[in-house]
Amino acid sequence: MRERLEALCGEGLAAIAAAESRAQLAEIESSFLGRTGALTAQLKGLGKLEAAERPAIGKLANEIKQKLQQAFDAVGETLKQEELAADLASVGVDCSLPGPTVELGSVHPVMAIARELEDIFQSMGFVIWDGPELESEANNFDALNIPSDHPARESHDTIWMKSADEEPRRCLRTHTSPVQVRALREFGAPLRVIAPGRVFRQEAQDATHEHTFHQMEGLVVGKNIGVPHMLHAMNSMLEGVFKRKLETRLRPGFFPFVEPGFELDARCPFCKGGCKVCKGSTWIELMPGGLVHPNVLTAAGVDPNEYSGFAFGLGLSRMAMLRYGIHDIRYMCSGDLRFLKQFKA
Numbered sequence: 001m002r003e004r005l006e007a008l009c010g011e012g013l014a015a016i017a018a019a020e021s022r023a024q025l026a027e028i029e030s031s032f033l034g035r036t037g038a039l040t041a042q043l044k045g046l047g048k049l050e051a052a053e054r055p056a057i058g059k060l061a062n063e064i065k066q067k068l069q070q071a072f073d074a075v076g077e078t079l080k081q082e083e084l085a086a087d088l089a090s091v092g093v094d095c096s097l098p099g100p101t102v103e104l105g106s107v108h109p110v111m112a113i114a115r116e117l118e119d120i121f122q123s124m125g126f127v128i129w130d131g132p133e134l135e136s137e138a139n140n141f142d143a144l145n146i147p148s149d150h151p152a153r154e155s156h157d158t159i160w161m162k163s164a165d166e167e168p169r170r171c172l173r174t175h176t177s178p179v180q181v182r183a184l185r186e187f188g189a190p191l192r193v194i195a196p197g198r199v200f201r202q203e204a205q206d207a208t209h210e211h212t213f214h215q216m217e218g219l220v221v222g223k224n225i226g227v228p229h230m231l232h233a234m235n236s237m238l239e240g241v242f243k244r245k246l247e248t249r250l251r252p253g254f255f256p257f258v259e260p261g262f263e264l265d266a267r268c269p270f271c272k273g274g275c276k277v278c279k280g281s282t283w284i285e286l287m288p289g290g291l292v293h294p295n296v297l298t299a300a301g302v303d304p305n306e307y308s309g310f311a312f313g314l315g316l317s318r319m320a321m322l323r324y325g326i327h328d329i330r331y332m333c334s335g336d337l338r339f340l341k342q343f344k345a
């Protein structure tokens, strides 16, 4: 019986090695290990052996069974891979080719600077608030103490909705300042809020003017808030962005929603004696700001006799241009990938 078993093992291994498909392999497996298979028949015959012979022959039979089973599994796996590759090749897929490259996007410079500023202002206790881009005339102008004869209301600045004759009139917001009013109405005083977002104006476009640009409005309202608080917040913000202290100065400026109003300039971070960015003056006009006009507080339901505050309008597009050395604002909305890909996330 030993010879018969060893002969079966040899036949089995040879048949397995010669198998050309998984179907063929399954047939061979059945003919050796199946219920009526040759090896199964031998195993069944073990009972008829002499008791002394049985353990050694039984052990050999099991070893052969295991050996054949392993060979079936190994060849089965190889045939499976081959058949899969053949299937894919028949439909024109080559698995050995590298996959398509997934290109990672980059963060837009305006978003990058906005996130940086949000972190800085949040560390100073500001909340971030948002408002609609389509705004009512009342919020965009009236509540901000911008009288109806103010030039900013003229159509060459403001993009009015087609239903301009209807009341109330609506426009694409020309600044993020209406969010001041919305936030004050929502939360009341005291309040520290920034509102980043898109604003729209009917501008002739050039290197520094674009119909769509980004601002970040800032507002602090509390008891006894004054100009020193504003300067401190602005200086901290600049130090956070440019990673060093920058000298700042205030010039008087007129904006209907603040009284007194200022233009805040910062010492040019790119030069010591004048450059293209500061047009040789060593100062960069950074943002308008000032103490919130009592009429604005009143319009938002806050008592100006109890509270005061400061507000500023930071040009995010302009900050991004300064931060990353971009010389033309029109790149910002161009969708030009050659420009955008320079700012990796």
Ligand SMILES: [Zn+2]
Pocket: 268, 269, 270, 271, 272, 274, 275, 276, 277, 278, 279, 280, 282, 283
């Ligand atoms: Zn300069």
